[in-house]
Amino acid sequence: MSSQPFIIGIAGGTGSGKSTFTNRLKSIFGDQVTVLYYDNYYKAHDDMPFEQRKKINYDHPDAFETDLLLEHLKKLRNGEEIECPVYDYANHNRSGEVTVVKPSRIILLEGILVLADKRLRDMMDVKIYVEADADERILRRVMRDVKERGRDIENIADQYLTTVKPMHYLYVEPTRTYADLVINSGMNNVALDVMRTKISSLLEEK
Template sequence: MKKTIVIGIAGGSASGKTSISQQLKDRYENTQSVVIIRQDDYYKDQSEKTMEERVKTNYDHPFAFDNTLLVKQLKELTMGKAIEKPTYDFVQHTRSHSIEHIEPSDVIVIEGLFVLENEDLRNLCDIKIFVDTDADIRFIRRLLRDVKQRGRTLESVVEQYTSTVRDMHNLFIEPSKRYADVIIPEGGHNMVAIDLLMTKISSIIQENVV
């Protein structure tokens, strides 16, 4: 039986995790040998809460995620079983009604804030990556993303960053860097590191073919 390789990509908000994951997806799209799992889709369901209550949730704390379900589904994928993955609606601040069917793959890339912080997730990863980007760059990227893509106001983004994001990063995310096998500065703009990562994935896929 072929071994599924799990690559964990962690790092601060807007550090470049998704950019790296997307480049990997684009590179291997035709082979269907790599699947991307976003930890963000495993935010806990808040459909029974009012919008006012949802807005007050600390989305930058590990408790905001249903990591039990994420670990369970990752294990199922590595055992060759398909999963029905949840998705998240960032405008409504709760789990979406849309479900994504995911088939097993040679390589699974799991990306998210707490991929290396959570011991159960960390132990499932064969390759552990931390994307290390300066705080000011991450804040600017987050501001642009949340306003343009998630319907947020500038004031709400700044308030969230100063009240929770910055402190949670220093408390939970930055310390998880010590678990990384590889640290990639500047995320998706570091083409040397990404090329090396793609070379490693190609090698894994080739070994599985043989």
């Protein structure tokens, strides 16, 4: 058996349920799986004032420091721990803190655009796309951004209409074609059972 990590990519639009699906797998397997969030790899913009950072297009592939994520995935694959950046949503910038992430047999890589970069896709063993109705996605995003990220409704609406919605159709939704598994919500129990069985068998191989 290969001792290299088994990498599962979990993509989907904002509010689609990909974090829910990821967290459900994490709650089943705990420390036996490592979770990496693509959002933590948003580029740092320390040189830019807050009002300017608010206007950045965060739903474009160029918003991410993908090279750093690739470097970190390679390290994890080689059995090395990494220092993952921590993103601060309220300030639209990296927090300056890092989280030490240790390698494990299973890596869950979650984010809206994890299937957009061929280099990332080539490192994945399974590619999952979580989809949901557009109305449901925007409602979930509004509730999440107000409750968890300290955003105001006007800012959320402006960001959604100017970047989130158009970028979803331009960059996120087309990556659905790369998925091995397309599921219709993070609460899809059939898909959860499929992945639970797969992960369990991989962990038992050890």
